[in-house]
Amino acid sequence: MVEHLIYTERVIGSSPIAPTKRFLRAGVAHVVERNSEKIEVTSASLVSGTIVHIDPLLDNGIIKEKILSIVYMTKKETAIHLREKGKTCGEITSILDVPKSTIWCWIKDLSLSKEIKKQILDKTREKCRKNILAYNKNVRPVEAAKIRDAWTEKARKEIMVISDKNLKLIGAAIYWAEGNTKNRNRIQFSNSNPLLVKVAIKFFREICKVKDDRICARVHIYPGLDYKKTLNFWSRITNLPKGRFYTPQIQISRASKRVMARNTLPHGTLHLTICSTELSSIVKGWIQGISEKI
Numbered sequence: 001m002v003e004h005l006i007y008t009e010r011v012i013g014s015s016p017i018a019p020t021k022r023f024l025r026a027g028v029a030h031v032v033e034r035n036s037e038k039i040e041v042t043s044a045s046l047v048s049g050t051i052v053h054i055d056p057l058l059d060n061g062i063i064k065e066k067i068l069s070i071v072y073m074t075k076k077e078t079a080i081h082l083r084e085k086g087k088t089c090g091e092i093t094s095i096l097d098v099p100k101s102t103i104w105c106w107i108k109d110l111s112l113s114k115e116i117k118k119q120i121l122d123k124t125r126e127k128c129r130k131n132i133l134a135y136n137k138n139v140r141p142v143e144a145a146k147i148r149d150a151w152t153e154k155a156r157k158e159i160m161v162i163s164d165k166n167l168k169l170i171g172a173a174i175y176w177a178e179g180n181t182k183n184r185n186r187i188q189f190s191n192s193n194p195l196l197v198k199v200a201i202k203f204f205r206e207i208c209k210v211k212d213d214r215i216c217a218r219v220h221i222y223p224g225l226d227y228k229k230t231l232n233f234w235s236r237i238t239n240l241p242k243g244r245f246y247t248p249q250i251q252i253s254r255a256s257k258r259v260m261a262r263n264t265l266p267h268g269t270l271h272l273t274i275c276s277t278e279l280s281s282i283v284k285g286w287i288q289g290i291s292e293k294i
Helices: 075-084 089-096 100-107 114-158 164-178 194-207 227-238 277-293
Strands: 002-012 020-024 030-034 037-041 050-055 061-074 186-191 215-221 269-275
Touching: 061 075, 075 089, 075 100, 089 100, 164 186, 164 194, 164 277, 186 194, 186 277, 194 227, 194 269, 215 227, 227 269
Parallel strands: none
Antiparallel strands: 002 020, 002 061, 030 037, 030 050, 050 061, 186 269, 215 269
């Protein structure tokens, strides 16, 4: 199929610009203005005239191109010409709508100057750089998230039924990590993670056999938090009546030096206390048993 290489002279207003080259694909219609009359022509009926383009980058100005001459070239000839002018294989493929493998067969044996080789190499590297950046920004995070989700879902399905024995071990380990193991007369547990708190409260109720009227709760909140919403949240998580919650403590931790990012603890921290020397000793015994059997 014949391609049309059109040499044009660009004019913006009354200022001419260096001649440029335009490629018109065979069979594609183009709008041409001749004697102030716009007509539509195809590659088979191209005529001399002025092609009108609207370019918003030029303050909505009109760029007019005057056709100086028309050269008829085959796609292979056009590909070779483009390559000699510094076009990459990908760019030629986009222009001519020909498979990249075919383009490469046409141009692979061309002898190019050092300047043209450098120009092609620079454009290829720049495209690779942009593609890598785009992949890392748009594609890779999505693919990585899918992989992580698949791992998580597979692991989740491995947990079938949690027996009382399992819950005893889990609860003791949680208290070992997050509880106050130094106090001899009471159980003291605090955390800001609602899922962890759910496990702990289930451990106290079902394994330690603690009734709700022996569980005291207090919320530590930070300036800016709505205590009413926070109280409703933790009451729902623990299934404890609001009457079991003591007056909240409002503070900023010393470690934060009174500077804390907003929403890092949107529900504050829940503290649970159970006054029982016996239970404190039993839980410590479970922890010691775990440490000895590991």
